[in-house]
Amino acid sequence: VLWYSVLTLLCFQPRLYVLGVFRKQRPGEPPLDKGLIPWLGHVLEFRRDTFKFLERMRQKHGDVFTVQLGGFYFTFLQDPFSFGAFVKESREKLDFNSFAEQLVYRVFGYKAVENDHHVLHNASNKHLKGEGLEVMTQAMMSNLQNLMLHSVGSATDQSPWKEDGLFMYSYNIVFRAGFLALFGNVPHKSEGGEEKAKEKDRTHSETLFYEFRKYDQLFPNLAYGVLPPKQKWEADRLQSYFWDAVSVQNMKAKDNISRWVWDMQQAKEEVGMDESMINKYMFVLLWASQGNTGPSSFGPSLLLSPRLPQTYSGEMTDGCKGLSNLYPPHCERFVIIQYTVTLSQKCEGNNYCLISKISPLHRSEQSYYNMPWGAGVSMCPGRFFATNELKQFVFLMLVYFEFELKNPNEEIPEIDFRRWGFGSMQPIRDVQFRYRLRF
Ligand code: HEM
Numbered sequence: 001v002l003w004y005s006v007l008t009l010l011c012f013q014p015r016l017y018v019l020g021v022f023r024k025q026r027p028g029e030p031p032l033d034k035g036l037i038p039w040l041g042h043v044l045e046f047r048r049d050t051f052k053f054l055e056r057m058r059q060k061h062g063d064v065f066t067v068q069l070g071g072f073y074f075t076f077l078q079d080p081f082s083f084g085a086f087v088k089e090s091r092e093k094l095d096f097n098s099f100a101e102q103l104v105y106r107v108f109g110y111k112a113v114e115n116d117h118h119v120l121h122n123a124s125n126k127h128l129k130g131e132g133l134e135v136m137t138q139a140m141m142s143n144l145q146n147l148m149l150h151s152v153g154s155a156t157d158q159s160p161w162k163e164d165g166l167f168m169y170s171y172n173i174v175f176r177a178g179f180l181a182l183f184g185n186v187p188h189k190s191e192g193g194e195e196k197a198k199e200k201d202r203t204h205s206e207t208l209f210y211e212f213r214k215y216d217q218l219f220p221n222l223a224y225g226v227l228p229p230k231q232k233w234e235a236d237r238l239q240s241y242f243w244d245a246v247s248v249q250n251m252k253a254k255d256n257i258s259r260w261v262w263d264m265q266q267a268k269e270e271v272g273m274d275e276s277m278i279n280k281y282m283f284v285l286l287w288a289s290q291g292n293t294g295p296s297s298f299g300p301s302l303l304l305s306p307r308l309p310q311t312y313s314g315e316m317t318d319g320c321k322g323l324s325n326l327y328p329p330h331c332e333r334f335v336i337i338q339y340t341v342t343l344s345q346k347c348e349g350n351n352y353c354l355i356s357k358i359s360p361l362h363r364s365e366q367s368y369y370n371m372p373w374g375a376g377v378s379m380c381p382g383r384f385f386a387t388n389e390l391k392q393f394v395f396l397m398l399v400y401f402e403f404e405l406k407n408p409n410e411e412i413p414e415i416d417f418r419r420w421g422f423g424s425m426q427p428i429r430d431v432q433f434r435y436r437l438r439f
Pocket of ligand 1: 100290379380381382386424
């Protein structure tokens with residue numbers, strides 16, 4: 001019996017290790033709270049009400065603590081005055097890659113290779129800045145025009161107003177135009193003319209958007225590994241859909257593919273990567289480039305709606321100078337800045353999250369304005385393009401349309417905290433608006 005027990009323990013030891021059972025707080029490390037459930041740790045409570053959970057942990061352990069969430073260890077830093085020193089740490093100490101690699105495999109099926117980051121940064125430096133950025137911005141403009149001017153009638157029509165949810169409308173247009181600008185257009189030749197090709201771009205990008213939105217909603221639970229079987233099945237279906245939709249084969253049949261996407265696809269081909277794996281990488285690029293920009297366009301649209309409650313407008317203008325992540329409640333009460341890096345330790349990886357409650361005191365800190373893009377080692381390389389996209393969208397809204405909220409006295413919706421940690425925040429419900437062409 002004794003031998004049997006020893007043998008069983010030996011067999012299970014590696015698994016128990018993976019489940020995080022043996023991890024202990026080491027000297028100099030923050031308090032460690034693994035929760036009661038192996039591997040899952042605190043993830044269920046964390047997903048149910050992130051803020052309540054973090055507050056509970058803060059009261060229990062103080063400003064810095066480590067918790068286990070769905071197989072990952074996260075260290076939360078809640079003292080904003082320590083952020084600066086933290087993000088300035090060198091790449092040797094803070095390495096974003098290994099956490100990103102695990103996550104990217106879990107949610108996109110892509111297995112990272114050695115040179116990934118280098119290739120990404122080369123392509124981004126060339127095409128998401130300077131002259132490359134100009135070309136992409138022009139492509140964005142023509143795609144925005146195709147999508148926004150289509151089927152809105154004219155101001156002289158009988159019933160010119162169209163109604164929609166402001167969040168969905170903004171997200172939809174910015175996502176689709178961004179997708180077309182990066183991943184290319186249907187060639188005029190293959191469709192037998194420009195108008196037909198433009199129509200195909202509209203219908204194809206519309207389908208893609210609705211599928212993306214479904215994935216977007218499953219994403220947080222998928223990343224934490226807590227999707228129920230039916231939703232996991234749906235997530236798998238959607239993954240396959242995207243691997244095909246942005247596949248190398250489909251892309252090669254397009255015109256105007258951005259150099260950013262093209263260079264990365266070429267680089268993967270050159271190192272002999274399997275085509276099916278390149279398709280998965282294209283899905284990663286789709287996610288990185290489109291997951292945040294669309295939702296971020298809601299704030300500016302809301303800000304521009306003529307009858308925005310006074311209370312928000314003052315906060316907005318001096319609280320948020322950039323155009324990213326402009327969602328009014330961010331500025332009104334708090335901004336959550338998620339920033340993850342993995343400490344390269346000998347055996348156990350750790351993910352760090354910086355959380356800031358914006359108070360008047362540190363609102364004036366310069367670093368706050370830059371944080372929506374991340375900071376330090378993994379700062380967003382698409383930030384210049386994203387800012388242009390948002391400005392272009394807002395500009396065209398103002399030039400083309402008259403628009404107003406349907407219910408001007410409606411409260412601005414709360415942020416959906418269940419998405420905390422996964423890019424731009426989104427509202428829990430939409431705000432209805434109506435719009436019509438100015439001319
Ligand atoms: C408002 C829009 C956007 C926001 C708020 C945003 C935010 C971010 C943040 C915070 C990160 C760092 C992730 C982390 O540290 O955990 C990031 C990474 C990244 N973003 Fe963006 N992003 C936006 C738009 C874009 C666009 C338009 C592109 C491409 C055209 C892009 C490409 C990327 C890529 C490739 C990475 C990974 C960088 C790396 O691994 O070093 N992003 N983004």
